[in-house]
Amino acid sequence: MTSTLDVAQSLKKIFPPDRVATDPVDIATYSFDGTPNLNAAPAAIVYPETTEEISALMKWAYEKKVKVVPRGSGTGLSGGCVPIQSGVVLCTVRMNKILEIDEENLTVLCQPGVVTADLAKEVGKKGLFYPPDPGSMKISTIGGNVVENSGGLRCLKYGVTEDYVMGLEVVLPNGEIFWTGSKSKKDVAGYNLKKILVSSEGTLGVITKVLLRLIPPPAASKTMLAYFPDMVSAGNAVKGVIAGKIIPCALEFLDNVTINCVEDHAHIGLPRDIGALLMIQTDGHPAQVEEESAAIETICNQCGASGFKTAQTAEEAEQLAQARRMALSSLARRKPTTILEDATVPRNKVPEMLAFIEQVRDKYKLDIGTFGHAGDGNLHPTCLTDERDKEEMERVEHCFDEIFKKAIELGGTVTGEHGVGCIKSKYLPMMVGETGMQVMRRIKRSFDPDGILNPGKIFIDKD
Ligand SMILES: Cc1cc2nc3c(=O)[nH]c(=O)nc-3n(C[C@H](O)[C@H](O)[C@H](O)COP(=O)(O)OP(=O)(O)OC[C@H]3O[C@@H](n4cnc5c(N)ncnc54)[C@H](O)[C@@H]3O)c2cc1C
Incomplete structure (x- = not known):
């Protein structure tokens, strides 16, 4: 059974009417995510409310050989939840309950559709801290964060999502339900299936529950801005802080x-004539914060900083952090199409990578703003363009090809946090080699022999 009509009618027999959507507005809404130039229509959208409903959906899909594409909030930037081979979108947003905050073991158990910021807020009320803070955290879901292994501003010190995942409940493509991991801090029972499912981009199983580790919050913090005359001296300061x-x-x-776009949009008072800025936050014991912030100011000055500002109040600190959080949305206002990439390099290569981005930007005569998690070597060169201009789009493609090749040459990677999806699949073999690709294909087949879950992602050809 493959026709769109058959799929929709069959689903409506299995699920209550409010769980299935097929009208044109819903179909259009679920045809894209945060990735530019990409959309594809699903046959239907299903909104399950329990693990058992997801299991029933997968059993049906497995039997009928219907493709299923999991989706959280659709903020992904590599086309991960776009149904490029049609099929059914399985949207988890109604599975948004926090099931348990365990204050003795410092863990939280939640459903996959919980919004990241809501989870951070709820555990905060109990005096606990969930550090991963993707820029999309007010919208993205924990399920999406887990399978994309999302990072964020605080991940330099605190690590990425995988560092907090202790256990997962998963529905396999054939509908079987299994649990991997535990509340034990130490657990080496068999293969580490959690780690395989983290970063699996919705291609191996549907995450239906997530057990996360929590930590106590830092006692103090300080937020600073350092201004630089050019990108490379800012890059040198990044290298200097880490080497320090x-x-x-x-x-x-x-x-x-990026600074000018943020100013146009948010009027924070950033100087418009500088080449680059660093937004730096230190946190921990008050004495450590004082010591680190003084050392950072010295390193920035040694690297040619033209100005340094320290937030005096919590409100001012939030405003300075906002300058960074608003980078993408501010850039996106300038031209009809925004193409954001996340080439990532070892931290000592940040100055070289920044210089290269400037070089290719000029070579291809493109409007590129660059921002990112420089302390992680994770840069977001963002091209402001117009997808209707085919000639310019070709230049954009050549420019990003060169940026990715350079990232690999410098010992880095083609994606630090946005995943492969269907956007980066052509670059993946360059990164992992043919043997690496074969191992990944074997893993995919062992979870999903018929290739029904999120086809066309990670691998170039059909699964
Ligand atoms: C403005 C903006 C800022 C961003 N900032 C960051 C950032 O700082 N760091 C970062 O890492 N990313 C960032 N992102 C990217 C994105 O927000 C993350 O990848 C996020 O984790 C996606 O979550 P989501 O709920 O929107 O997932 P979706 O986009 O809905 O899906 C992403 C992938 O997860 C799969 N999936 C979703 N839920 C499940 C599930 N329950 N089981 C199995 N598979 C599932 C989908 O099939 C898809 O492959 C940003 C995006 C935007 C638009």
């Missing part, structure tokens, strides 16, 4: 184009 054996909570970079 300081790991701030956040070490974020904005270039001149």
